[in-house]
Amino acid sequence: MKVGVIGTGYVGLVTGACLARVGHRVCCMDNDTAKVDRLKRGIMPIYEPGLEELVRQGVEEGLLEFTDALAAVVEHAEVLFITVGTPSRPDGSPDLSAVRAVARGIGQHLDGRYRVIVNKSTVPVGSGNWVRMLVEDGARKTVPALTDGGGAGAQAGEPDFNVVSNPEFLREGSAVWDTFHPDRIVIGAESERAEQVMRELYRHWVSPDEPEREPVPLVVTDLASAEMIKYAANAFLATKISFINEIANICERVGADVSRVAQAIGLDKRIGNQFLNAGAGWGGSCFPKDVSALVSTGQEYGYECALLKATLSVNDTQRKRIIEKLQRELRILKGRTIAIWGLAFKPHTDDIRSAPALEVANQLLNLGCRVVAHDPVVTAAQAHSQVPDLQIADSALGALDQADALVVMTEWPEYPQLDLGEVGRRLRGRVIIDGRNCLKREMVQELGLVYVGIGR
Numbered sequence: 001m002k003v004g005v006i007g008t009g010y011v012g013l014v015t016g017a018c019l020a021r022v023g024h025r026v027c028c029m030d031n032d033t034a035k036v037d038r039l040k041r042g043i044m045p046i047y048e049p050g051l052e053e054l055v056r057q058g059v060e061e062g063l064l065e066f067t068d069a070l071a072a073v074v075e076h077a078e079v080l081f082i083t084v085g086t087p088s089r090p091d092g093s094p095d096l097s098a099v100r101a102v103a104r105g106i107g108q109h110l111d112g113r114y115r116v117i118v119n120k121s122t123v124p125v126g127s128g129n130w131v132r133m134l135v136e137d138g139a140r141k142t143v144p145a146l147t148d149g150g151g152a153g154a155q156a157g158e159p160d161f162n163v164v165s166n167p168e169f170l171r172e173g174s175a176v177w178d179t180f181h182p183d184r185i186v187i188g189a190e191s192e193r194a195e196q197v198m199r200e201l202y203r204h205w206v207s208p209d210e211p212e213r214e215p216v217p218l219v220v221t222d223l224a225s226a227e228m229i230k231y232a233a234n235a236f237l238a239t240k241i242s243f244i245n246e247i248a249n250i251c252e253r254v255g256a257d258v259s260r261v262a263q264a265i266g267l268d269k270r271i272g273n274q275f276l277n278a279g280a281g282w283g284g285s286c287f288p289k290d291v292s293a294l295v296s297t298g299q300e301y302g303y304e305c306a307l308l309k310a311t312l313s314v315n316d317t318q319r320k321r322i323i324e325k326l327q328r329e330l331r332i333l334k335g336r337t338i339a340i341w342g343l344a345f346k347p348h349t350d351d352i353r354s355a356p357a358l359e360v361a362n363q364l365l366n367l368g369c370r371v372v373a374h375d376p377v378v379t380a381a382q383a384h385s386q387v388p389d390l391q392i393a394d395s396a397l398g399a400l401d402q403a404d405a406l407v408v409m410t411e412w413p414e415y416p417q418l419d420l421g422e423v424g425r426r427l428r429g430r431v432i433i434d435g436r437n438c439l440k441r442e443m444v445q446e447l448g449l450v451y452v453g454i455g456r
């Protein structure tokens with residue numbers, strides 16, 4: 001099928017490359033001309049395992065191309081994905097300005113051919129109807145027949161597009177794998193015709209040719225339910241982490257070990273063992289904004305989301321606990337040098353959007369510390385775009401020289417592999433705050449260092 005992807009960011013690029021891999025002809029569009037130019041030269045805008053090869057293969061096979069022209073992508077595609085960003089506004093509600101611009105723009109370039117317009121951006125309930133309205137508004141300017149009402153068809157009363165909600169559940173760092181192995185595909189469709197197009201688009205997943213491959217469950221719903229499924233999934237996962245962090249905070253007080261508690265409760269199949277790692281709290285481009293957006297939707301309808309507000313508030317205080325732990329061990333923070341291992345909001349990505357590490361770094365700088373950080377993939381330029389006063393070390397061990405304490409903020413697998421003896425020798429102070437419970441406590445303690453984990 002001919003597929004268009006509008007917004008070649010994380011989701012757009014991965015979606016486009018994976019759809020090309022299964023044989024669709026994909027045109028990815030972005031209004032960031034520099035990004036498009038780099039992509040045409042094979043330079044990836046993000047660090048994501050497996051993505052570069054996939055993009056190269058798609059381009060070489062003539063199945064994947066990039067453009068900065070909206071008209072070109074609308075012209076090309078039978079199915080048009082909207083994958084632009086929907087960041088939080090200061091009040092927690094999502095900023096939908098990019099979706100608005102794209103939906104209107106699509107309308108302006110529609111011709112008489114039928115299109116399926118797919119919302120893959122995470123957008124509040126009701127956005128499917130809103131996108132339909134915006135596309136119609138855009139089309140009205142260029143397709144006079146629409147002024148007769150009834151839809152976006154070149155002939156009055158005959159719509160030439162349908163809107164579909166197809167939320168995305170990929171995780172950064174394993175985005176390609178997740179796209180090929182999703183737990184489910186959700187389609188909120190406003191017509192049978194659009195549903196059939198989406199079934200065909202996802203045939204590789206939902207009706208695999210190879211008998212050894214299990215079909216991926218396809219959940220077909222109305223638009224509003226599909227939109228809600230995305231928010232509910234993220235809110236549940238974020239709540240699960242805030243829950244275990246709260247348990248961790250009680251564990252610390254009563255002398256229990258949250259790792260053992262999580263392991264044991266996770267064996268209960270009703271609870272499950274994933275997303276039970278206590279730590280410095282969740283971050284990233286999705287959980288913070290999506291939980292806030294759901295609270296904001298509740299408020300629009302006069303509903304107080306008490307549980308979701310608690311999820312957010314536990315997460316807020318969780319980062320402050322890192323500072324409290326440092327204060328407890330070092331007493332005076334002013335004038336101290338603190339080393340931070342890990343800046344990305346989680347391992348295997350260079351994404352620093354709402355990264356707990358940067359928030360902790362900022363707080364420490366405000367408290368008068370010098371902060372020296374290391375991350376295996378986040379560059380100094382990226383880090384400085386958010387925290388200009390942060391010092392960046394070339395190596396994890398290099399970050400420790402003159403440091404009074406080490407704080408581990410991202411559980412990159414290489415950190416626990418480092419020579420702890422060397423860590424002990426390099427650190428000026430004796431304190432290690434393991435904000436991700438990823439180091440071997442006993443080994444740290446054997447070296448005469450003070451180990452402080454989360455909930456243990």
Ligand SMILES: NC(=O)c1ccc[n+]([C@@H]2O[C@H](COP(=O)([O-])OP(=O)(O)OC[C@H]3O[C@@H](n4cnc5c(N)ncnc54)[C@H](O)[C@@H]3O)[C@@H](O)[C@H]2O)c1
Pocket residue numbers: 006007008009010011012029030031032035083084085086098101102120121122123168169170171172285286
């Ligand atoms: N990142 C994730 O892991 C993830 C996972 C699931 C869902 N989502 C959702 O997917 C959406 C996209 O997220 P992302 O992380 O890929 O965002 P992103 O910021 O990485 O990418 C968005 C892209 O859209 C482009 N863009 C903005 N306005 C445009 C316009 N008018 N025309 C064309 N392109 C435009 C930007 O230049 C950028 O390249 C969000 O709603 C997000 O919540 C993200």
Ligand SMILES: O=c1ccn([C@@H]2O[C@H](COP(=O)(O)OP(=O)(O)O[C@H]3O[C@H](CO)[C@@H](O)[C@H](O)[C@H]3O)[C@@H](O)[C@H]2O)c(=O)[nH]1
Pocket residue numbers: 122168169170171172173234237241274275276277278279280281282283284285286287290345346
């Ligand atoms: O047990 C855990 C698991 C995760 N985290 C933290 O939670 C955050 C989010 O992690 P993760 O969910 O793995 O990353 P994302 O790439 O943000 O993916 C989430 O957000 C995406 C965007 O909506 C969804 O598509 C995914 O399904 C959803 O997992 C990170 O800061 C992690 O450090 C924990 O603290 N403890």
